[in-house]
Amino acid sequence: MIRISWLELLQDIQSCKSCSLHENIQNKVPGQGNPNARLMIIGEGPGAQEDREGLAFVGPAGQLLTRMLKAIDLERDEVYIANVVKCRPPGNRVPSKEEADACKPHLRAQFALVQPRIILLMGSTALQQVLSPDMRITSARGKWVERKGIFFLPTFHPAALLRDEGKKRDAWHDMQMVRDKLTELEESSP
């Protein structure tokens, strides 16, 4: 049962002080995109450019994500994009478990409002926060996990692809899996 509207959620995020990450930011980065998307993408947290603009995935990693989506015939405004934490961790460090846990109600509300059929988990933080803290991206990536009719696919974060070109082949494979699943769900919908 959804008990919150988009407007209330955005207001909650903007006023949130549930962890110390809000203390050193320029802007909250709630997430953006199609509010009824079939595909939701979850990353880790905002970087410097995201913090300046208040938008998720607009820096170099975000530009790579845009190209990855285009490669499977999707525009950014067709999907919903968010991060585990809505405030930039200082120096782009990995958010702590406490910070990620503090921000989880916002992410849960986003799931509930968007109601995606597919969730692409980009990187370890998204994987461990959404599916299980015991999972590792290297062994979990490229394998579907279905829970309550929602299909989760762990994959590398685009920032990791920028650091290590060798990961791009696996990432491309994962994007093709997303495209195939979207087609399958479309064909099986009434």
Ligand code: SF4
């Ligand atoms: S990271 Fe999330 S929980 Fe922490 S202050 Fe920002 S919005 Fe609130």
